[in-house]
Amino acid sequence: MNEPILEIHDIHKKFKIGATREQYRTLRQSIVNSLKGGGSKKEEMWALKGISFDVQQGDVIGIIGKNGSGKSTLLKILSRITPPTKGYAITRGRMASLLEVGTGFHPELTGAENVYFNGALLGLSRKETAQKFDEIVAFSGVEQFLNTSVKHYSSGMQVRLAFSVAAHLEPEILVIDEVLSVGDAEFRKKCMNKMQEVTSSGRTILFVSHDMGAVLELCNKGVLLNQGNMVMQGSMNEVVDRYMSMRDTFTSDIATREDRNGNGSLRFTSIQLFDENNNLTDLIQTGQYLKLRIGYKTNTNTMGVMFNINFHNHNSECIFECNSDMSYGHINNLPEQGILDCIIPKFPLLSGTYQLSLRCQMGKHIADSVWDVAKLEVMAGDFFGNKQIVQSEQQSVGKRHVGQIAQSPILVDHKWKI
Amino acid sequence: MSYTIKPVSRFSLGLPEIWEFRELFYYFVWRDIKVRYKQTIFGVLWAILQPLMLMITFSFVFKRALNIPSDDIPYPIFAYSGLMFWNIFSTGLSNAANSLLTNSRIVKKIYFPRLIIPTSAVLVSVFDFLMALSVYFVLLLYYQHSVNVLRLVTLLPLALLITVFSTCGMGYLLAALNVKYRDFKYALPFFIQMLLFISPILYPSSIFKGDYAKYAFALNPVAGAVNLSRSIFIDKPIEWNLIGISLVSTLFVFVLGVYFFRKEEAFFADIV
Numbered sequence: 194m195n196e197p198i199l200e201i202h203d204i205h206k207k208f209k210i211g212a213t214r215e216q217y218r219t220l221r222q223s224i225v226n227s228l229k230g231g232g233s234k235k236e237e238m239w240a241l242k243g244i245s246f247d248v249q250q251g252d253v254i255g256i257i258g259k260n261g262s263g264k265s266t267l268l269k270i271l272s273r274i275t276p277p278t279k280g281y282a283i284t285r286g287r288m289a290s291l292l293e294v295g296t297g298f299h300p301e302l303t304g305a306e307n308v309y310f311n312g313a314l315l316g317l318s319r320k321e322t323a324q325k326f327d328e329i330v331a332f333s334g335v336e337q338f339l340n341t342s343v344k345h346y347s348s349g350m351q352v353r354l355a356f357s358v359a360a361h362l363e364p365e366i367l368v369i370d371e372v373l374s375v376g377d378a379e380f381r382k383k384c385m386n387k388m389q390e391v392t393s394s395g396r397t398i399l400f401v402s403h404d405m406g407a408v409l410e411l412c413n414k415g416v417l418l419n420q421g422n423m424v425m426q427g428s429m430n431e432v433v434d435r436y437m438s439m440r441d442t443f444t445s446d447i448a449t450r451e452d453r454n455g456n457g458s459l460r461f462t463s464i465q466l467f468d469e470n471n472n473l474t475d476l477i478q479t480g481q482y483l484k485l486r487i488g489y490k491t492n493t494n495t496m497g498v499m500f501n502i503n504f505h506n507h508n509s510e511c512i513f514e515c516n517s518d519m520s521y522g523h524i525n526n527l528p529e530q531g532i533l534d535c536i537i538p539k540f541p542l543l544s545g546t547y548q549l550s551l552r553c554q555m556g557k558h559i560a561d562s563v564w565d566v567a568k569l570e571v572m573a574g575d576f577f578g579n580k581q582i583v584q585s586e587q588q589s590v591g592k593r594h595v596g597q598i599a600q601s602p603i604l605v606d607h608k609w610k611i
Numbered sequence: 612m613s614y615t616i617k618p619v620s621r622f623s624l625g626l627p628e629i630w631e632f633r634e635l636f637y638y639f640v641w642r643d644i645k646v647r648y649k650q651t652i653f654g655v656l657w658a659i660l661q662p663l664m665l666m667i668t669f670s671f672v673f674k675r676a677l678n679i680p681s682d683d684i685p686y687p688i689f690a691y692s693g694l695m696f697w698n699i700f701s702t703g704l705s706n707a708a709n710s711l712l713t714n715s716r717i718v719k720k721i722y723f724p725r726l727i728i729p730t731s732a733v734l735v736s737v738f739d740f741l742m743a744l745s746v747y748f749v750l751l752l753y754y755q756h757s758v759n760v761l762r763l764v765t766l767l768p769l770a771l772l773i774t775v776f777s778t779c780g781m782g783y784l785l786a787a788l789n790v791k792y793r794d795f796k797y798a799l800p801f802f803i804q805m806l807l808f809i810s811p812i813l814y815p816s817s818i819f820k821g822d823y824a825k826y827a828f829a830l831n832p833v834a835g836a837v838n839l840s841r842s843i844f845i846d847k848p849i850e851w852n853l854i855g856i857s858l859v860s861t862l863f864v865f866v867l868g869v870y871f872f873r874k875e876e877a878f879f880a881d882i883v
Contacts, residue, residue: 208881220792273616273722274880281617296720299642301649306642313638314721342649 198285198397199248199271199366205279206241206266206421240266242421243280248366253398255412255429257405257436262418264401268370271399286365286397289315291356300344304335304354307343311358325361332387333357353380360387366397385410405433405476405572406544406584437476437572447551447566448490459495459560461551462530463488464567475567478574479544479583479604483537485515487551490530495555498524502535503550504542504569512542512603541604543585544573576604625873629724639731644738658742662694669694669813682815684844685754688747693812693837695743699774700833701803703736707782708799711790715883725876726869729786733779740771762843769854770836777832777861783868787875790883810834815841829856832864 241263248254256264269275271282272290297314298307308329312322322329330336333353335346343351388411392398402408408415408429415432417424425435448462468474469482477483485502500517515535517524549567553560576583581597583604629636648654666687673679674686681689707729711718714728751758789795809831811818816828816838828834835857842849 220794223792269880270616273614274719276618276877277616278618281615283613283615285613290720296716299646301646302642306645310638310642313635314717314723318634 195250196285197247198250198252199399200283201247201271201280202245202282203280204241204244204267204270204277204282205239206263206270206275207278208238208240239421241270241277244418244421244423245280246416246423246426248397248399250365250397251395252414253392253412254400255408255415255432256399256401256418257403257408257415257432258418258424261420263421264418265370267418268368268399268401272368284366287316288366288368289359289362289364290368290370291359296355298343298351298355301342303342304339304346305330307354308358311355315359315362316364317358317362329357329361332360332383349380356380356384360384360391364396366399367391368399370401405436405570409433409573433572437474438472447563448488450563450566453561453563455553455559455561457561458493458555458558459489459491459498459527459553461487461489461553461561461563461566464549464551466567466569476570476572477540478572479540479542480574480576480578481540483540483569485535485537485549487533487535488530489527489533489553489561491527491560492529493555495527496523496525497556498527498560499554500524500533500535501552501554503552504547505550506545506547506602509548512547539576539606540571541576541606542571543583543599543602543604544571545585545602546570577606625724625726629726632723632727635723636727636731639727640734640738643731643735647735655742658739659746661739662691662698662743663746665694666691673813679814680818682817682841682845684841685756688750688754688756688844689815689841690813691747691750692840693810695740695747696770696774696833696836696840697807697810697812698743699733699736699740699771700778701807702739703733703775703778704782704785705799705803706732706735707778708785708789708795710782711786711879711883712796718883719880725879726783726872729782729872730779733775733782736778737771737775756844759843759846762849766839766843766849770839773832773836773839773857773861776865777836780861780865780868783872784864787872787879790875790879806831806833811837825850825853826856829853830860832857832861835860 244263244267256267258264266275268290270277271284272288297311299310302310305326308326309319309322313319317325330339333350333356335350335354338346338350343354346354385407388398392411398411400408400412412429414427415429416426417432417436425432447464448460463486465486466474466477467484467486468477471484487500487502498517502515503511504513505511515537517535547569548565549569550562550564551566552562573582573584575581583597583599585599585602648657651657653660669690670687673690674681679686710728710732711725718725718728785795785799807813810833811828812833816824816834819825819828828838835853839854839857
């Protein structure tokens, strides 16, 4: 076996909490602290506690973990932006990072000028940028505006141009930190295609993302981080499975929320989501079992109560609702406080992030209505029980053979007789 | 190409690395110059207009109203030659000091030798200087004042070097401090203004009698540079010891700046 292209040995990173939480220090504070002998008072936080793994040439590694697990810190150390506190890593190739939207863009420069500047930032020589210039511009689709200042671009255009420059880099190791979540669906698809192309050309990629669909599609290996530790390393499928099983218990306390409507004769107090094994979760797969448990309190004699759980997308458009009037009928004589379960045996939505809202009506009056009480992340899954993963059309590119593509966001169970 | 990422250990100047990133360095300077006069009507003309306007103002106030001596040099030339160098220092320093903050997004996301950022900020003001220099020569022709040409071609570049290196040195120091403590952002304009008054830009250093004043001025690199540039008009032997003092103090400021900057550099991304 060849030498790994990237070796990571026991990387530690310590942050002083004072320095990270406050925007910046003032001289006075520093002087006062040092006079008080404040060195000992600084709180320390280990963002990474000994990460070691090897990356082989051509590996496409997905790094996943909850917010604050140290994913981005690890990438920062590997791209040399910040030094490790302990440990070391050896890179055997040119490394470049794909940047967030327009990080290297100057709003006053024109599109063309920014392409050159960004190219230089990402490590392209002037000659290389000049050679690829036409290709970059064509890919971004902003040809007409090349001589316009970037500040007049829409954010979508900026993303496209930035991604185009980065996509035409040819580093041996490409580092990508959560950038594909931007842009419109069409361009996203283009990006994913380009990424597939990059992966199949034997390039090594480190990819950090919360989008399990994208990670599963692109990566062959995965690394799971939790609170600065490496939990596991293995095939991407195994790592994602493990990640889903260790997701935090997810309970949303809504008793104290102020932003609600209704006359208050009944109040929602909590919502919890469970998977088929009765584990708390906020991440399920299309086609899986989902149980929603709602807590409430009431101070009146309840007559003719209706509960409604609303699922909506990031544009707040309602996709479907679970209405107790339709599926259960009027509810009377509820205890003063208690819980209700609503079960969706086969979750019908495609991969994406959805918000839940709750509403309760008594007779004609709204008793309580709270928006965005819980967030539910849905991964592509097997809905029809035929071993076919169903993807939404926008997210699906390449690797078509693994699944089916749906055009509408919602699936309905059905059968054909032929 | 193999590289080992490890905790920061010892101090080095990192020149080979800057050489490796020379193209990025070029693009930073190029970008900063391009951006500087975007969306202006006069564009690059501002590089000339600024010292010119100041020179006219000061000629009225200091020559007409206060009748400040100017070492027998026509006051407009006298003031302009001082202001040219002063502009490198004042705009260069304040841009360099804020450069890491204005580029913080890049600093947080991409690795490259950070010295490039403040250096390019200073080089932009050198670009302004080169523009302003044309007016300087026009003034020399207009006033028909006699000039020692040998000194012009040797001492003017030397004065430029002194100014650039001392501006860079202070720029590095303040840029690094500014990342840590924003106090310096507020202290800087005040500091620059103060320095203008204690530098012989608008008055000749000969206004102070005695040797102490001479040596004190020589310690201030900008004063040293300005005096050097004016010696092209004066038919007196050059005081090499004063130039020596200026060179030493320039070197000191530069080394101090680089040292401090390199020491803090690794952690800029964490705290900027």
